[in-house]
Each structure stands twice: as structure tokens, then as C-alpha cells.
Amino acid sequence: MPGLAAERTNPVFEACAICGSEDWNPVYQGPVRDGRFGSLTAPSVVARCGGCGVDRLDEENCRDEDFYSSEDYRKSLGQGSDTAAFLAGHDTQQAERLKVLGPVSLRSCKIADVGCAGGSFLDQVADLAAEVLAIEPGSAYHDSLRQRGFAVYPFATEARDHAGSVDWAFSFDVIEHVSDPKRFLTDIAELLKPVGRLLLSTPNRDDGLLNLAGEAYRRFFYRVHHRWYFDAQALTAVAGQAGLMVERVDYVQRYGISNAVTWMREGRPSGDQVLAELDNPALDRVWQDHLEQSGRADRLYAVLRRSDT
Ligand SMILES: [Zn+2]
Numbered sequence: 001m002p003g004l005a006a007e008r009t010n011p012v013f014e015a016c017a018i019c020g021s022e023d024w025n026p027v028y029q030g031p032v033r034d035g036r037f038g039s040l041t042a043p044s045v046v047a048r049c050g051g052c053g054v055d056r057l058d059e060e061n062c063r064d065e066d067f068y069s070s071e072d073y074r075k076s077l078g079q080g081s082d083t084a085a086f087l088a089g090h091d092t093q094q095a096e097r098l099k100v101l102g103p104v105s106l107r108s109c110k111i112a113d114v115g116c117a118g119g120s121f122l123d124q125v126a127d128l129a130a131e132v133l134a135i136e137p138g139s140a141y142h143d144s145l146r147q148r149g150f151a152v153y154p155f156a157t158e159a160r161d162h163a164g165s166v167d168w169a170f171s172f173d174v175i176e177h178v179s180d181p182k183r184f185l186t187d188i189a190e191l192l193k194p195v196g197r198l199l200l201s202t203p204n205r206d207d208g209l210l211n212l213a214g215e216a217y218r219r220f221f222y223r224v225h226h227r228w229y230f231d232a233q234a235l236t237a238v239a240g241q242a243g244l245m246v247e248r249v250d251y252v253q254r255y256g257i258s259n260a261v262t263w264m265r266e267g268r269p270s271g272d273q274v275l276a277e278l279d280n281p282a283l284d285r286v287w288q289d290h291l292e293q294s295g296r297a298d299r300l301y302a303v304l305r306r307s308d309t
Contacts, residue, residue, distance in 0.1 A: 011045050011058035017180045018238045021051025030215065032061060033223035037269055046222050046229065052237040054181070055205055055229035062227045063177075083144035086118030094124045097172060100250050100301045101199055109167035114156055114188055115174030119145050126150070133159055133166070133191075156187035166191040169198040176202050176226040185242030185304075194309040198244065201301045204251060205229040208296035209263055216267030232295070235302055245307040253297035256284035 013024040024047040031040035044061040048054070106125050112133035113122050118141050119134055126132045126148070134150035136142070145152045153159040169188050178184045188198055203226065209217045222229070230238070236246045255271070258278050262270035291297040 011060050013045075013047055013056070013058065016049045016051055016054065016056075018054055018182045018241055019049060019051035021049050023050030024048065025050060027055055028218055028222055031219050032057065033220050035224075037220060040219060041224060044222070052241070053231075053234040054238060055234070057222060057224070057227055057229075059227075061224050063224055064179075083118040083141050086141070087120055087123075090118065090120040091123075094121050096252055096254070096299075097121055097170075097199075097201070098124060100201075100252065104168070106168060110162070110165055112156075112159070112162070112166045112169045112188075112191055114169060114171040114184075115177075116145070116170075117141060119148065119150065121170060121172065122150060123148070133162060135159060156184075156191060159191060163190050164193060166196050167193055168196065171198065171200040173201055173203070175200060176228045176230070179227065181228055181238050182241045185239060185244055189243045189306055192306055194306060196306065197247070198304045199301065200304070201252075201299055202228075202230050202235070204231065204295075204297055204300035205234075206231045206296055206300075207298045208291050208294075209260060209298070212260065213263035213267070217263050220269070230300065232300060232302070235300065239302075239304050240307070243307055244304040246302050247305050248303040250301040251292040251295055251297035252299040252301060253288040253291040254299055257287040258284075260287065 013022070015022050026045050026047045028046040030043055032044045032046075033039065034041050041061050045058045046055055047058070049056070105128070107128045108130045109128070110131040110133070111122075111125065111129045112135055113119070114135045116122055116134045116136045117138060119136075122132055122134055132150045133153065134145040135153045135156050136145065137154045139154070142152050151159075169191060171188065175181050175184055192198065203221070207221060210221060232246070232249045239246050255269075256274065258273060258275040259270045261275060261278065262268060288297070
């Protein structure tokens with residue numbers, strides 16, 4: 001996109017919020033997604049920090065954190081902002097998270113979901129827990145979360161009464177949005193018991209389609225809602241700065257081979273739609289296993305614990 005790239009001056013990248021480095025090197029230049037597929041920004045820059053290895057979108061094209069407190073965020077994704085609409089769209093995604101969590105008992109635990117939105121994950125695990133903290137800036141969800149018996153806080157910093165007492169914290173697909181990931185993880189770490197754990201997820205910036213599907217996929221993968229882009233190494237670096245250490249990393253490939261082929265052939269997602277020629281669950285399983293085993297899957301999960309214990 002030489003014409004478009006020439007239309008803008010290089011954005012200024014301020015000192016890294018995670019490590020303080022001012023050494024930024026571009027890894028992507030071009031338009032990025034603004035909401036649904038096909039909605040694009042003007043040319044933007046994603047650069048890698050030479051200190052901690054995190055990638056970030058230039059601030060000019062990022063959404064303010066206030067955006068997530070309003071209904072505009074879900075609307076921009078074409079999703080409903082009320083709780084019923086959220087639950088209808090997200091309940092089925094929770095099986096993936098429970099599978100990654102594995103054989104862990106949450107019985108009698110104090111748990112927290114940081115950025116829980118409508119609370120789909122909490123609904124799956126709350127019955128076993130002794131106490132549930134629903135931490136969510138989007139106030140549209142608060143009444144419903146309270147009605148389900150959860151203690152509701154807009155931010156972890158406002159749940160300080162629970163410092164050092166949470167057995168398991170969860171945060172799914174949130175860290176990539178926040179203005180300061182180091183602060184975000186520090187605030188969660190302060191909630192954890194010395195033996196507490198945090199399970200978080202974020203898009204994997206080693207996603208194999210970034211190479212296989214080239215430019216079309218890159219302008220979809222990078223998006224205004226995501227300020228930060230992590231691989232396991234960068235996530236380990238920010239965790240270390242926040243007093244946490246990565247205990248385990250898991251990769252999950254959500255989309256099957258039909259989606260990958262459609263991206264490579266037509267430069268667009270097919271989502272869960274299966275191509276007739278590839279309609280064999282065994283193909284998807286091999287494809288997904290391959291990406292997960294090689295760390296090239298679309299989703300990155302990590303279990304973290306306090307590094308002072
Ligand atoms: Zn950095």
C-alpha cells in the first residue's frame with residue numbers, strides 16, 4: 001500500500017508502558033480493523049518494543065479505555081450491549097476456557113473474573129465458588145451480575161478489600177485492550193493469595209495465518225480495540241514486570257481449516273462455515289492440533305502465579 005502509507009507521517013511511540021524503552025521498530029504498516037471485517041482505519045503502525053518485545057498499535061488509532069465503559073464497544077462489534085444478548089453470544093465459548101483450566105477444583109474458592117462482561121464464564125463456575133468477584137467496566141452488565149450474586153467492581157483497583165485473598169483470577173481477552181498491561185497485571189496480582197493463580201487469554205501474535213494469509217489477514221488481526229499484541233515471550237516479560245511468573249502456556253486454535261483456506265484464497269473469514277470439499281472433522285482436528293502444538297494457534301492462554309511466593 002505505498003500510496004496510502006505515504007499519506008501519513010510516522011506516529012510517535014512514547015516510552016513503553018511496560019518496560020520504559022523508547023526503541024520501537026515497525027512490524028506492520030497499513031490499515032487495521034475498526035470493528036467488523038471490512039471496516040478499516042487509515043494507515044496505522046504496529047511496532048515492537050526493543051526492551052520487552054511487546055507489539056503495540058500507534059496510540060492515535062487506539063480506543064480510549066472509557067470506550068469500554070460505554071455501550072459503544074459492543075455496538076462497534078455488531079454485538080448487543082445488554083446482558084441477555086451477551087450471554088446468548090458467549091455461553092458456548094466457555095467450554096474452551098474450562099478445558100484449558102483443566103482438572104482444577106474451584107470448590108469453596110474466592111474467584112474473580114477481570115473484564116467479565118456479561119459473566120458467561122462466571123455462570124459456569126460460580127456454583128462451586130465461595131465468593132465471586134465480577135470486575136467489569138461496562139456498567140450495562142452490573143445489575144444483572146449483582147442479581148446473580150456476584151460482588152461487582154468496575155476495576156480491580158476498587159476491589160482492594162479483597163487484596164491477597166483470591167484463589168483463582170481469570171481474565172479472558174482483556175489485556176490487549178488496556179492502556180497499561182503492567183498496571184493491569186499488577187492490580188490482579190495484588191488480589192491473589194500467595195498460592196493464587198491467574199488464567200488469562202489473549203490473541204496469539206504468532207497466529208499462523210499472519211504469514212499464510214498475508215496482508216489481508218494482518219489488516220484484520222490488528223485492530224483499533226487492541227493496543228497490545230503478545231506472544232508467550234512478551235507475555236512472560238510483562239508478567240515479570242508485574243510481579244507474576246508464567247507457569248504454563250497453552251495454545252487454542254478456534255477456527256478450522258475451511259476458514260484458513262478461505263482467508264488464503266479470498267482474503268476474508270468464513271468463520272465456522274465449512275467448505276464442502278473440506279467437510280471432514282478429522283481435517284480440522286489435524287489442522288488445529290498442528291497449530292496448537294507449534295504455537296501458531298490463534299489464541300494464547302497462560303497460567304500465572306505470584307513471583308514472590
Ligand atoms: Zn517494552
